[in-house]
Amino acid sequence: MTADKYLSMREKVSGFSFANLGIFSGFASSIIGAVYSLVLLDIFHNSAIVGVYVSIYYAFALIIGLFAGEIFKRISKARLFYVCLLFAGILYFMMAFSIKPATFISLDFLSAVPQVLIGLLIPLFMADFSKDIGMAKLNGRYWLWVNVGALVAPMLAVLIADSFGLRAPFFAAAAMYFAGLAVFSRMRIIQQDKKAKAINPNRTLKSVWRSTILFFRRPAFVRAYLVLFGAYALVAMRVIYVPIIVMEQGFSKDILGLILTLGIVPYVVLSQPMAWLAKKYGKKQWLLAGFLSFAVLAFCALFAQGWTLLVIFVLWQISGAFIEPLRDLLFFDAAKKEERARFMGIFRTASSIPRFIAPLLGAVAIFAFGATSAVWIITVFIALLASFVLLRK
DSSP: OOOOOOOOOOOTTTTTHTTHHHHHHHHHHHHHHHHHHHHHHHHHHHHHHHHEEEHHHHHHHHHHHHHHHHHEEEEEEHHHHHHHHHHHHHHHHHHHHOOOOOHHHHHHHHHHHHHHHHHHHHHHHHHHTTTTTTTHHHHHHOOOOHHHHHHHHHHHHHHHHHOTTTTTTTHHHHHHHHHHHHHHHHTEEEEEEOOOOOOOOHHHHHHHHHHHHHHHHHHHHHHHHHHHHHHHHHHHHHHHHHHHHHTTOOOOOOHHHHHHHHHHHHHHHHHHHHHHHHHOOOOOHHHHHHHHHHHHHHHTTTTTTHHHHHHHHHHHHHHHHGGGGGTTTTHHHHOOOHHHHHHHHHHHHHHHHHHHHHHHHHHHHHHHHHSGGGGGHHHHHHHHHHHHHHOOO
């Protein structure tokens, strides 16, 4: 797949311009993440069913990721990014005011399409404009802004939810996507339009299958995939079950907002230093430190109660901060420039599959042991398996 041609743009546009968009996506995703599982719990009234629902949602997201390469063949990245930001804002605005559960669920699944594509397009833009900056530095900047945006989001989400209802925070998420759209429009990026191609379902499926086979024949791609899989599996378990367990422990929504906010601090502090440390000393040892320390803390969470448990929930965010800025870099190290758009969607299914599998495993653990806290057994094994992948030569 040939790279898209950039016909014009503002003079000062660089890789940092796209990395800075992380503040909008970080704010939006974090404000949703703070209340998402609680909204689902309000709909389904059962934490295990919440896990099953989230699994089905990410199975749908997985399909979108697999076909992303085919979408990139037909639509320029700039035009697609504009449309995705617009529709993400519209859909979340509608979700804020949806009353019926069926309406919310329908909009939730529709929102997966722009969400997945936005998550793919930003790093592709960063790579296109990385030049002599390097992806490690750009990734560090991107995750810094993601986490700065996420720092205030949980407390704001709780405040809005207490004042206007659980679904009202989706309005703030919509506003952030519209703000991101305004900033992107000011870059004035124009790309050469793709030639219109008739869609042949059989040919498209064969192309997706061929790309998938080629991807998994490359050992470096497989290693990058498994590391990303492990990282997102831990995120999935944490995002879904931490809010539920905090409420089960008898704490208020205000305490939940505080814990989620404190958990962002390590990411803000370590995003830039981790990029520098990875460039100077390598990525493997920092990723390994993140996964192993997370396994230890998740094991401790199995037996902790009350405020001790909340301290663990904050501490293991330091482990996550070691992993987050580095988890994509193994792919960009292995992929040639002309391969990135073709394989990026397949690589990023490693962020969707664990969000499908991990909640299902969590639901099984809850049913088997009769307690929501049993889900941390799953996180221990996930973190140890990711560490094993990193240790293998």
